[in-house]
Amino acid sequence: MAVLAAQPLSVLVAPDSFKGSASAEEVCAAVAAGVRGVCPDARVTTVPMADGGEGSLDALMAAWHVRPTEVTTVDALGRPCTARLGLAPGGRTAVVELAEASGLPRVSDRPPAPLDAHTVGAGELARAALDAGAEEVLVLVGGSASTDGGTGILHALGVRFRDAAGEAVRPGGRHLARIATVDVTGLHPRARAVRWRIAVDVDNPLTGPRGAAAVFGPQKGADRDDVAALERGLQSYARVLATAAGCEPTSLTTLPGGGAAGGVPVGLHALLGAELAPGSRLVADAVGLAEAMTGADLVITGEGACDDQSLHGKVVDLVATTARGLPRPPAVVVLAGAVRVGQDELAGHGVAAALSIAPGPATLAELTGRTAELLAERAGAVTGLYLAGRAAAQRTVEPAAVPPGD
Template structure:
C-alpha cells in the first residue's frame, strides 16, 4: 500500500512537517508495511521555505540584510537539490510579524531586504528564483526588491527616493546600471494566492494596506503612488501592470518583478506541488492525505487541499484524497465536487481550542489510523 501524505501547516499548532509526521505515524500504526511518502506542502506564503527545505532535504542558508523598517536582520534562503531553483520567502526579511514590535509604518516599510536575499540566491548560480509572497509589511510595489538587487529609483532631480510607498510618489526615473547581472538571466516565479490588481478599489492599497497600519488618507496616497509607479514601469518596459491579476499581492511586489524581470505569477499551492514533485508521488498512490487548520470554502479555491486534489485527480490511478483538519466547515457535497473524497476533523467532540491544540498531533495520528484501516478493509469502495 502506497500512501502519500501532503499537508499544509496547522497555523498556531503544528508545522507542515509535524503534521505529515503525525499522519505518517497513524498510517504505519495499522499498516506497518505501507510505503509512506511525506511531502510538506504550503500555499506559497509564510512557511513555504520550511516546507520545501524539509521535502528537498537541503540546507538553509542565511544572509545579513534588513527588515521592513530598515533594521539589521538575518534572513534565510535555500536552493533545490539539483541547484536549479532558489527560494526566497518574502516574510523572512520583509514580513509584518518581524516588525510587530514597532509602530506600523505603512508609508515607509519596504522590501529592500528581500531584494538583498534574492541577490544572494542569484550569486548561488540558480536558473530560476521562486519568490514566496505572503505576510508582507509594506506597500512599495516591489521597488525595494529592485533596490536590493542594485537598481536606483531617482526623483526629478536625480536623487534617490526614500524607501517604501512614500518613495513611489516621487520616483521619476529608474537607473538599472547597477542591477545584479544575473537578474534578467533567470526565470522568476511568484507564488501568489490572491488575484487583486495593483491599483483601484480592489487593489493592493485599498484591500491590504489597512492591515499594515494605513489610515484612509494613507490608502489614497499609496494607491496614487502605486499608480505613478505603474505608469513609470509601463513607460520603461511597455508592460502594463495596473490591472494584472495578482499584482496587488504582497504590497504590489509582482508589479516590479513582472514588468522589469519578466516574472510569472502562479497559484502558490500548485507551484509548491510542482516543486516537491507531488505528481510523481501520487502517480501510483493508493491513498492521499492532506490537511490544514480549517477546511472551508477557501480551501478549494487555490489552497493546499485544492492543489493536492487537482494533482491527484489528474494522476493515472486517481487515488482518493482525504482531508484531516482542525475543523471541517465545507459541506461534503462541495468537498466531493472539488475532488476530496472525505474530510475529518481532529476534534474528538465539542472542545475548546486551547484544549485541542496540545492534542493535535495525537488526534492526527488517530484519525489517519482509522482512515487507513477503513481503506485496508474496504479498499477504495470506502470512498
C-alpha cells in the same frame, strides 16, 4: 474462487500546516505514524505542502531534506537582521520568502510604518540567490509589512529610481509618487538571465478598490490618508514602470495578483519578466507533488480548517486536482481541525471525505495541545477504513464460466 493477492498499501501524505498548532512537516510525521500504526508494511511518502505564504520555505526545505542558508540583511525598517534563504539540492532553484526579512512579524516590536516600510531585505536575499548561481528564483510573498511596489527588492538588485531632477528615490510607499525614471544600468548581471516566479495566493490588482493600498494597506497600519497616498503613489509608479518596460500602464495596474505583498509582483514582472502563479501550484511543482502521488492508493492531505477557500486554490484543492489528473487517481481524504464544507461539494472537487480530528466538543486550545496525537488517531482510522473497503472489493473474483467436461 480465485483470490487476489493484496498489494502493499501506498500512501502519500501531503498536508498544509495547521497554523498555530503544527508545521506541515509535523503534520506529515503524525499522519505517517498513524498510518503505520494500522498498516506497518504500508509505503508512506511524505510531502509537506504550503500555499506560498508564511511557512512555505519550511515546507520546501523539509520536502527537499536540506537546511536553509542564513543571510545577513535588513528588516522592513532597515534594521540589521539575519534571514533564511532556501536552496534546492544542486542549487538550481532558490526560495525567497518575503516574510523572512521584510515581513510584519520582523517589525512587530515597533509601531506600524505603512509609508516607510520596504522590501530591501528580501531583495538582499534574492541577490544572494543570484550570487549563489541559482537559475530560478521562487519568491513567496505572503506576510509583507510594506506597500512599496517591490522598489526595495529591485533596489537591492541594483535598480535605481530617480525623481524629475535625477535624484535617487529611496524605496518605500511614501516615495512612489516621486519616481520619474527607472535606471537599470546597475542591475545585477544575472537578474534577467534567471527565471523569476512569484507565488501569490490572491488575485487582487495593483490599484483600485481591490488594490494593494485599499485592501491590504490597513492590515499594515495604514489609515485613510495613508491609503490615499499609497494609491496615488502606486498609480504613478505603474505609469513609470510601463514606460520603462514598453507596455501599457493598465497591463500592470490590472494584473491579477499584482496587488499581493504591497505590489511586489508588478515591479518584478515589469522589469524582470517574473511569472505569477498560485502559491500552492508553485510549491507543488517545486516538490514534485504529481510524481510523488503517482502510484499512490490513498492520499491524506489537510489544514487547520477545511472550508470553501480550501477548495479554491489552496493546498487541499491543488492536491485533489493533481489526483484527478493521474491515470489511476488515488482516493483523497482531508484531515482538519474543523470541517465547514459539505460532502457534495467535497465530492465535486474530487475529495472522498473530510474528517475533523476533534474527538468531540473542544476548545481551540485543547485541540492545539493534542494536534499530533489526534492526527495520528484519525489517520489510523482512515487507513483502517480504506483497507477494509479494499478487502471487501478484492476478496474474491468469480472465475469465468468453464464448460462441463465429458
